[in-house]
Amino acid sequence: MFKVFWSVLHRDLLLAVRRRTDVLTTLVFFVIVVSLFPLGVGTERAVLRVLGPGVAWVAALLSSMLALERLFAADYEDGTLEQLLLTDQPLVLLTLAKIAAHWLLTGLPLVLIAPLVGMQYHLTDSAITVMMMSLLLGTPVLSLIGAIGAALTLGLRGGGILLALLILPLYIPVLVYGAGAVTVGAVALGEARLYLTLLAAFLVAALALAPFACAAALRISIE
Amino acid sequence: MFKVFWSVLHRDLLLAVRRRTDVLTTLVFFVIVVSLFPLGVGTERAVLRVLGPGVAWVAALLSSMLALERLFAADYEDGTLEQLLLTDQPLVLLTLAKIAAHWLLTGLPLVLIAPLVGMQYHLTDSAITVMMMSLLLGTPVLSLIGAIGAALTLGLRGGGILLALLILPLYIPVLVYGAGAVTVGAVALGEARLYLTLLAAFLVAALALAPFACAAALRISIE
Amino acid sequence: MTKPWSRFAAPASFYPLTGRLIPVFWVLAAAFILIALYWGFFETPDQLGGSNAQKGYYRIIFIHVGAAWMSMWLYAMLVAWAAVGLVFKTRLSFMMANAIAPTGAIFTFLALWTGAIWGRPSWGTYWDWDPRLTSELILFFLYIGYIALHSAIDDNRRADRAASLLAIVGLVMVPVIFWSINCPDPNQCAALHQRSGLRKVDGNILFAMLTMTLGFWMYSFATTLMRVRSMILTREAETAWVQDLVRAPERG
Amino acid sequence: MLQVAKLECRRGDRLLFCGLDFQIEAGTLLHVRGRNGSGKTTLLRILCGLFTQDDGEVRWKGESIRTLAEDFRRDLLYLGHLNGIKDDLTGVENLRLATTLDGDRVGRDALWAALRRIGLAGFEDLPTRMLSQGQKKRVALTRLILSRAPLWVLDEPFTALDLDAVNLLQELIATHVAAGGLAVLTTHQTVPLTSGQARHLDLGA
Amino acid sequence: MLQVAKLECRRGDRLLFCGLDFQIEAGTLLHVRGRNGSGKTTLLRILCGLFTQDDGEVRWKGESIRTLAEDFRRDLLYLGHLNGIKDDLTGVENLRLATTLDGDRVGRDALWAALRRIGLAGFEDLPTRMLSQGQKKRVALTRLILSRAPLWVLDEPFTALDLDAVNLLQELIATHVAAGGLAVLTTHQTVPLTSGQARHLDLGA
Amino acid sequence: MMTKMLEFISQGGYAGYVWSAYGMTMTLLFIETVGLRRGNRAILARLQRLLRLCNAGDKQ
Ligand code: HEM
Ligand SMILES: Nc1ncnc2c1ncn2[C@@H]1O[C@H](COP(=O)(O)OP(=O)(O)OP(=O)(O)O)[C@@H](O)[C@H]1O
Ligand SMILES: Nc1ncnc2c1ncn2[C@@H]1O[C@H](COP(=O)(O)OP(=O)(O)OP(=O)(O)O)[C@@H](O)[C@H]1O
Ligand SMILES: [Mg+2]
Ligand SMILES: [Mg+2]
DSSP, X not given: OHHHHHHHHHHHHHHHHHTTHHHHHHHHHHHHHHHHHHHHHOOOHHHHHHHHHHHHHHHHHHHHHHHHHHHHHHHHHTTHXXXXXXXXXXXXXXXXXXXXXXXXXXIHHHHHHHHHHHHHTTOOHXXXXXXXXXXXXXXXXXXXXXXXXXXXXXXXXXXXHHHHHHHHHHHXXXXXXXXXXXXXXXXXXXXXXXXXXXXXHHHHXXXXXXXXXXXXXXXXXXX | OHHHHHHHHHHHHHHHHHTTHHHHHHHHHHHHHHHHHHHHHOOOHHHHHHHHHHHHHHHHHHHHHHHHHHHHHHHHHTTHHHHHHTSSSOHHHHHHHHHHHHIIIIIHHHHHHHHXXXXXXTOOHHXXXXXXXXXXXXXXXHHHXXXXXXXXXXXXXXXXXXXXXXXXXXHXXXXXXHHHHHHHHTTOGGGGHHHHHHHHHHHHHHHHHHHHHHHHHXXXXXX | OOOHIIIIIHHHHHHHHHHHHHHHHHHHHHHHHHHHHHHHHHSSOSSBOSTTOBOXXXXXXXXXXXXXXXXXHXXXXXXXXXXXXXXXXXXHHHHHHHHHHXXXXXXHHHHHHHHHHHHHHHHSSSOOOOHHHHHHHHHHHHHHHHHHHHXXXXXXXXXXXXXXXXXXXXXXXXXXXXXXXXXXXXTOGGGGGSSOSOOSOOHHHHHHHHHHHHHHHHHHHHHHHHHHHHHHHHHTTTSXXXXXXXXXHHHO | OEEEEEEEEEETTEEEEEEEEEEEOTTOEEEEEEOTTSSHHHHHHHHHTSSOOSEXXXXXXXXEHHHHTHXXXXXXXXXXXXXXXXXXXXXXXXXXXXXXXXXXXOOHHHHHHXXXXXXXXXXXXXXXXXXXXXXXXXXXXXXXXHOOOSEEEEESTXXXXXXXXXXXXXXXXXXXXXXXXXXXXXXXXXXXXXXXXXXXXXXXX | OEEEEEEEEEETTEEEXXXXXXXXXXXXXXXXXXXXXXXXXXXXXXXXXXXXXXXXXXXXXXXXXHHHTHHHHHTEEEXXXXXXXXXXXXXXXXXXXXXXXXXXXXXXXXXXXXXHHTTOTTOTTSBGGXXXXXXXXXXXXXXXXXXXXXXXXXXXXXXXXXXXXXXXXXXXXXXXXXXXXXXXXXXXXXXHHHHTTOEEEEEOO | OHHHXXXXXXXXXXXXXXXXXXXXXXXXXXXHHHHHHHHHHHHHHHHHHHHHHHHHHHHO
């Protein structure tokens, strides 16, 4: 059982190591999007401070979503997904392994780079801490929900942008509470506790439900 | 000569008609991204008014870029690109036709929907006019420059995000002058003239150079 | 899926049944809407006084409220049919879900449109990021997502099931989304119902509004059923009963 | 063992087959024949449970494959048009993953030996991206050497292979069938194997 | 006509061939043979100018194909592993586009007739997405019926085709060669055509 | 009569708002209805054509 989980996880990480750029690109995309705004909006500190949390979270949403497009697509195109569906292992587990690998490769790096964003937007230290925590709790939810969309749009032409259309609205709660936490957290860490608790609750719910939906979606899409 | 230009253009438009959603999705993606920001940043009118031009332009950048990913990819995967390269027609012309189709399908709709964004961000009427004009001049530049990136990343795994990395930095001048024009245009239409002239200059330069670079990139990528 | 009644019998008997129902719905829809229009324009006061002072433009209410309600009701019905389809694997329910979507999207758009127009004279702006407005916008995106996914997939069977799964996921997420928009600050969720829908309004206004909504309901039934009929025809083109049906007008 | 009852399938608006009935026992090779577009690939995918028929049932050891689900999949090995190997992994890595997922434990040496047997000596630890079409196909076929599944479903396994490889593959299938396995395959090429002791199923286009 | 001089090519760190010299005249069929991975596809792509050799030159009518560029491509028809047809367009639309780009004007009826000849009657105006593997391949091959290019380069054209289609294709190639055309092809299948009057080129793996 | 009409049309000075809202509503509903009728007819016509072709094929 866990052997299978590990071997799929290991495979995906190994593939990422082979093409190191994939991990890097999500990260760099995030940084670029974040850096574009001051160019479009202007560089007044007061404005930037208000903008910071929202921009960082929208950028996280977008980069998570972009990376999701390839979550199952590569496996679908070369036929390995078909083979995964034909193993005698529970598909939910395989799906979860793939989502886990995806988060490790694209969500976790965002958490680690968050302080950089904080600096770019002149956020306070406590806001930066809250931002890291909210990303840590929120990005797995993005991966989990997004995986459903990725499975549904598998193999469709124009999949990337269709995926965006399907899942960005579903990301809204995470965005609202994630960005909300950071905004509130600018004053004091404690203020954000409620927000973070809510994000944690989302995470638990998503962990319990999303893999099943995703497995069902995969079965539908492979036909 | 023009027969070929038309027949490639016609083919791409026909393909878009077959999958009508493709056009729609770019547009809706733009609208969604624009609508996400107020949810993350807060809904104060004064803040939104400052944000508006930047957000609209960043969203235009992103949706143009996302759509670009499929510009050559589909043709590459099914081998039609190979066949295009083997015709006795000048490749530059074929490339230009594909870019033109792409802009008609993804750039032009953004121009038309711009007033909506203006309303969402409480922009003044003159700002909205300037926004439409700047998008009209700027989005073809995005398509032209982006096409080079799309050609270079052809067939690479994780191409979407790699593409973002390559071309978003190149988009910066357009972003700066596009968003700048709108910000300045909020006061009076005339103020934005200089910005718009610059955008027009970009467009002319891109039209003259980009198709060649793009054709060269295609030849490299197909090997 | 293998049960015969769910595969052929249902569409085959459903088709003629709807053929008889649709005209009834059309007539009812036209009647209700006309009555509502008449009542709305001629039997109601020219302006609202008092606390919610509104000039002539308040007449938008008759379509605005109906459209907004329909947009939500139709989404609920869509999800219900989708769920039935996934659980019982009946083709007709998928078709029903799919047929509701465009009408739902139209009403959502109308709620947004009429609301925006009303907002201009009333609030001085076409758009504001008020929770209710934002929710309606998100609902519009959800409709578009459903439609886009369905039409992006060529294989009807896959399209039905994929889009239905999306609708179910929506069912789980929609309350969360709406609640998060309504209550961006979890410390102060009391402000949830800042504008209660129907306060003391003139009975005539209420009558016109409700009649219009009823008309919209009838209209939705009619369009949905018509769309289902088209779908049945295209999807079951090979079956004997469709062929008979097609042959019938030729003979007659 | 494998039984197909009243199978019906339509794609687009064409009826591919209806009322298809057959049964194959252990030790049988079934060659599904038919013109281009007659529905061979579709039938094979239905047999694996990758595609859902419009009517009828596929049974394995007397039970529907839908209810058996994972128990059926344990007994099955399917190789389709797509090779099902990851371009960026080497042949050995691909095989290790495939065998782990099949629930087998195969040692490192066995993997190398299998790859060498299929004629990929010297290519074992190259990313399969760098292999030619036929070599990629060989990597996929190596699973046949290592598999212990009784039912093989092979969609045009001979394409892109050179003569040596075709012979080896025939031998593998023959051995599998002789040892009491079942194999269902399609191919347009005439190979001795299929003109020999095989049973045939003809799908009319 | 087509002349190859001192061609050398390496992929990865393997030398595929070096010092390859040959020349074929009008009215010749060249069958490139070799084991999987011996470099047939690579050679064919070099002949078309889609891949760049490490050394040596390919000449058409005495001039290097690099300098000829578009003039060479006008004389060339290449069909590779990929079919080069758009999934969302119908067979007719695909062909119309292909012929326009080749610079030919082919009427509507000729297109339909060609498709019917290749055995796709009834499928002419379906999106090719809905066709089986062999049917897709047939759509691509229809270009051979309509083409007037003297040089055909075909990479495994017989895969996925059923017997009827294989025979038709052989006939097409034979006619083309008899009429003074050139054809270079690879295939692992033994078909009468290639064992007949064809010249052979063996690439050692 | 005329003035009453005009008065009605002007909607107390808010004609633009009221009529664009009602106009859009009625237009969309109308378009949907017409589109549906057309679609239905087109499908029936196509099926009939197919059937005729089929019959013609049988006779040959
Ligand atoms: C969930 C969707 C909606 C529902 C259920 C809804 C319902 C209502 C109701 C019942 C009223 C009349 C009573 C009142 O004033 O509270 C109303 C008024 C109004 N609605 Fe909506 N509406 C919805 C969406 C929208 C949207 C999307 C907009 C704008 C784009 C909008 C703009 C307005 C305006 C401007 C008024 C007049 C309020 C005033 O000035 O008193 N509504 N709505
Ligand atoms: N992208 C690549 N990178 C590095 N090496 C490659 C690449 N593609 C192919 N090769 C190597 O080049 C050699 C020749 O490949 P090619 O595809 O030309 O063979 P082929 O003769 O067409 O084989 P087949 O009969 O299997 O189609 C192979 O040994 C392969 O390992
Ligand atoms: N995605 C699809 N949508 C609709 N129809 C399809 C689709 N794929 C295949 N078909 C149709 O189904 C029929 C059978 O296809 P299938 O791939 O099973 O044929 P096949 O016997 O494997 O042919 P081949 O020998 O060419 O591989 C074909 O007539 C084809 O037109
Ligand atoms: Mg097949
Ligand atoms: Mg080859």
